[in-house]
Structures are given as C-alpha cells and as structure tokens.
Amino acid sequence: MLEASFNQLVNEIRSQLQPDEQFTLTLNCEQSQFIRFNHAKVRQTGTVNDGSLQLVLMHNHRSSYREFPFTGNLECDHQTAQAAIALLREEVPQLPENPYLVLPSGNHISRESHAGKLIAADQVVSTLLPMVSDLDFTGIYAAGSVIRAYADSVGQQHWFDTDSYSLDYSLFTADGQAVKGTLAGSTWDEAAYQSRIEESRAQLSLMSNAPKPIQRGQYRTYLAPAAIAELMTMLSWGGISESSHQQGGSCFSAMRRGEKKLSPKFTLKENFTSGLVPRFNELGEIAPLELALIESGELVNMLTSSATAKEYGLEANGATQGEELRSPEILPGDLDHDAILKTLDTGLYLSNLHYLNWSDRPTGRITGMTRYACFWVEKGEIIAPIENLRFDDSLYQFWGDNLVALTNFQEFIPDIGTYEHRNLGGVLAPGMIVEDFTYTL
Incomplete structure (x- = not known):
C-alpha cells in the first residue's frame, strides 16, 4: 500500500537526522489512464503509474533539495533517500544563508481520501465515441487516482488522494474551425456529457457560416466561464500575491491603497470545500x-x-510559496442562461481565450486572443462567427465599472495540465457580460 510505504520512508528519514537538521518531504503520485482521440477514433492509449518525491534538507539557515522516484518499495526508496541525504549534506554548507528561510513548525496532521465513480477503463471508448462518431472529435481523456502527501521533521504529516477525470476535446469543421469543450469531476455524469456535446454541436453548425470581420474598438461582450477561467490564471502571475504587492508589481496594489474598487457584483475566494485539491502546502501548513x-x-x-x-x-494564510490560486471561485450573479443573448443584445460572444499576458500588471491590464466558437450577436441572435481578435483591457474595467451581469450558474473549468504529472483542481466560474470590452486588432 502506497500510504504505508510513504509513512515508513518518512520514519526512516526522521531516524537519520543529525542535530539541527530539518527536512520536508512531498509526494506526487498518480495511477492514470490516458486516451487520445482524433477523428472520433482512438489514436493512443495507455496507463501511467508514477511517483516522485522532493526532499528538502535545511541546516544552519541554508537549504537545498533533491527529487527522486517513489516506487513504493521501502528498500529501494530508502536507498535512494539515503543517497539524496548524503549529497544534500555535502551541498547545503556551501550555499549562502537565506535570512527568510522558513523551517517547518506546527503539529498539523490530516488525511483526505475522495473515492470517485469513474468510467471503467475498458468502457471509456464505448461510452464516449457513440455520441461523436459522425464528428471530427479530437481530444484527450485522462482519469484515475492522484495522490499528494507531505511529511517533515517536526512530525507534521498529510495524505490526500482523489479519483478524478478530465475530458478536453475539440470538434472541427471541414475547413478547420473548431469548438472546444471540457468536462471534469470525480463522478462521471452521462447526462452532463450528452448536454455538453449537444451544445458543442450547435456551436459547430454556426461555425460553418462565413466569419464576420470585426473592426478594432469597444464592444459589449459575453465571456463564457471557460474564458473567465483563462482570465483567472493571470491572477496567479503576481496578481493576488502579497509578495508581488510588497515589491510593487501586483495588479491589486491600487485596491490595497484604497484608490480603486471593483464592481460590488464581483466576489472571489479560495474555496477548498469541494475536496478537489489538498489544503496543505509545501510546509505542511493548512x-x-x-x-x-x-x-x-x-x-x-x-x-x-x-x-x-x-x-x-x-x-x-496558508498560501504556497508561489502565492498562486489553488481552488478559486467567482460567485455567481443573477443572469439566467436563457437570457444571455437577449441581455447581450448586440456584441460579441466569447467562448474561449488564449495566449494571455499582462500588458501592464500594476494597472491590471491584460492582453490575449479570442479562440474557438466566438460569435457576432445582433439583437439577441447569433449572426456569424468572427475572425480571431486581440483584446487589451483592464480588470478594473471588466470586473469593475463595465461589469453588467454575472450568470446565475457556474462551470468547473479543470486544470488539464499533464506536464510531469496530472494536475489537480481548476476554476469555478460563472459567465459575465461586460460593456465596452476593448479589442485592439
């Protein structure tokens, strides 16, 4: 059992510590199934059983780390950990002192295990493909168990495991236009999948129309939850970070100084109640x-x-070293789904955004591109798809004075990253209508 193997390894490392040495040990582990689809056919399939450990050794105001595989075999992992400790003991004394090094402290112990109801591995293809067999359906399905664990020299210990899945897909027209969709969670919902595919089909049929050229300028705009989730990622790039504020780079410093506010309709919080991500950080703080x-x-x-x-x-307040959002939620408003187009009236409907960056972080200005299934709307009716546009606008405008309405529903937009390991969490966000959203190209 992986948890027992991890706990035994922790005890072995604790027993080897010399006076005044401290350590932290973090585990990333997964048992995942991956299937890649193209043209509604399976192009690649396989499973991954992988684990990695990061051991940080601290002594005399200095620290360094080593990463090595976690196999679950105590003898093998113990030997690897011993070798890592020996190397760190040689390296740490040669490093400069860190006056802001934080040593582990406290007595936090936790264990969370979230069992899901995923599609059986041998039934994924027969579950997903019948609904899209007539479409150019391309995407990746990833599912399985993900583990995060932590232990340190002062006795803190945390274990978190969860079953989860994500489906990240695109539907393509004959000329290469695309509609993108995501679905994720811990329990497979066939009805939600069917509804999402039907919604994507409807958008795909509209994409076959000739695109309408849009001149640069300011337009009333609806941004779907997936587009909002992209905007939210920017807040983890020095936006909501206290360190960034102290160094003069945060987009919210003007609010901190009392110079600006956002719309009273806008509320953002970190919300760990869903159990999708662990609450502990790299120091075992909760x-x-x-x-x-x-x-x-x-x-x-x-x-x-x-x-x-x-x-x-x-x-x-329990933030990670990078002070990034881990489980953000924007609270919903009162705009019904069926009233979105009517309330938008005339303007742009944006399903997705990409290539975002700060154009001026201290003023909250973000730039990026429209992507996938974006439309021109007139008098509450979708008229035509649009060609890709670049936007450049300040969050003090689109989440401030220009925020017209937030939808009364939210969507969970998952973090589908798989670089080094399958990521956890995502953004829970409504859609929103804003006035005078600025397009520059």
Missing part, C-alpha cells in the same frame, strides 16, 4: 476551507506565504 480575497468589489485578503510573512512582518 489553508482555511474558505478564504475571501475580494468581497463585493473590495480587496480583503492577498495570498501570503510564510516566507513573505517573515520578510515583511505579516501573517501567513
């Missing part, structure tokens, strides 16, 4: 189940790591 960040347009908290708190004399 984040609150819910942490308000922006409440009714007012900034109430920024993500503050222990290192930032130590450097600037503040109080940490």
